[in-house]
Amino acid sequence: MIRIAAVGDVHLGEDARGRLRPALEKVGEHADVLLLAGDLTRHGTVEEAHVVADEFADLPVPVIAVLGNHDHHSDCANEVSDVLTGHGVHVLEGTAVKFQLNGCSVGVAGVKGFGGGFAGKCGSMFGEREMKSFIGHSIEVSGMLKDALSSLHTDIKIALTHYSPVPDTLRGEPPEIYPFLGSYLLGEAVDETGTNLAVHGHAHFGTEQGLTPGGVRVRNVAQPIIRSAYKVYCVEPAVVES
Amino acid sequence: MTAEQYLAADLRRAIAEDPRTAELGVRVTVRGNHVLLTGDVTCEERRAALEEVLQDVAPELHVMNDVCVTPAGEPVGEEELR
Numbered sequence: 001m002i003r004i005a006a007v008g009d010v011h012l013g014e015d016a017r018g019r020l021r022p023a024l025e026k027v028g029e030h031a032d033v034l035l036l037a038g039d040l041t042r043h044g045t046v047e048e049a050h051v052v053a054d055e056f057a058d059l060p061v062p063v064i065a066v067l068g069n070h071d072h073h074s075d076c077a078n079e080v081s082d083v084l085t086g087h088g089v090h091v092l093e094g095t096a097v098k099f100q101l102n103g104c105s106v107g108v109a110g111v112k113g114f115g116g117g118f119a120g121k122c123g124s125m126f127g128e129r130e131m132k133s134f135i136g137h138s139i140e141v142s143g144m145l146k147d148a149l150s151s152l153h154t155d156i157k158i159a160l161t162h163y164s165p166v167p168d169t170l171r172g173e174p175p176e177i178y179p180f181l182g183s184y185l186l187g188e189a190v191d192e193t194g195t196n197l198a199v200h201g202h203a204h205f206g207t208e209q210g211l212t213p214g215g216v217r218v219r220n221v222a223q224p225i226i227r228s229a230y231k232v233y234c235v236e237p238a239v240v241e242s
Numbered sequence: 243m244t245a246e247q248y249l250a251a252d253l254r255r256a257i258a259e260d261p262r263t264a265e266l267g268v269r270v271t272v273r274g275n276h277v278l279l280t281g282d283v284t285c286e287e288r289r290a291a292l293e294e295v296l297q298d299v300a301p302e303l304h305v306m307n308d309v310c311v312t313p314a315g316e317p318v319g320e321e322e323l324r
Contacts (some may be wrong), residue, residue, distance in 0.1 A: 015285055
């Protein structure tokens, strides 16, 4: 069994330095790995990235992150990633990492994701350049997630995004803004790749629990939803008859 | 939309776009001369910054700040996914 700690939308900055650290110091007692589901900063500046890096540095478990829309706000997402990477955080964007934990191989594939909406209520790559660019980005990053998940051949496979792959975990948000909160294309990537769990953030007024159309559990770990420094999920690898 | 709805939309955009707040997770409801803020922010300073921005944008309104600071303690228990 693997214990997965996860949190998103911590929105750190100098004014919130150290807020999570007391609970993080004990993360090793609760979990084997820590996932960060984007919106780690407030304005996406390098200065804020240093606060995030200090907050999550030197923990006894591997830390794996994706960025969120706030982390892109200052147009320096690569620099933000570099700061985090320099402090030992694995930052994923269409990439994957693998670990051996408790005798079990665990793979995490991650991407920021994007909006676009859900089946039957989504945008298409048609019309104005701005619209094609909006939906095109969603198609591109979802394809990256699918490829990264497909590359994993581990006992447990986890998808980590900032935007939601399903509408279930958005309940509580106004339905009119669902197209800005996630995309069914992310859910399709999860469903087509034998993934065990999908973790995301972004929807502060949403709901923690959801399910993809293919029956994969989804958890919205935005901090205003989980109301703690992180939430812990225990996942068993599938039993394969030999 | 009524004038109150336009005002609520303007205020919501202000607290999202003003760098002092940059909060997308705060709801704004206008009722007459009252504006109600709800949602969660990361720390007490940001809760106060919401009122500062609203004071600049709409000084005539009485702000009711029901925004909470998100708890950041250790989790209680864990969820087993079988």
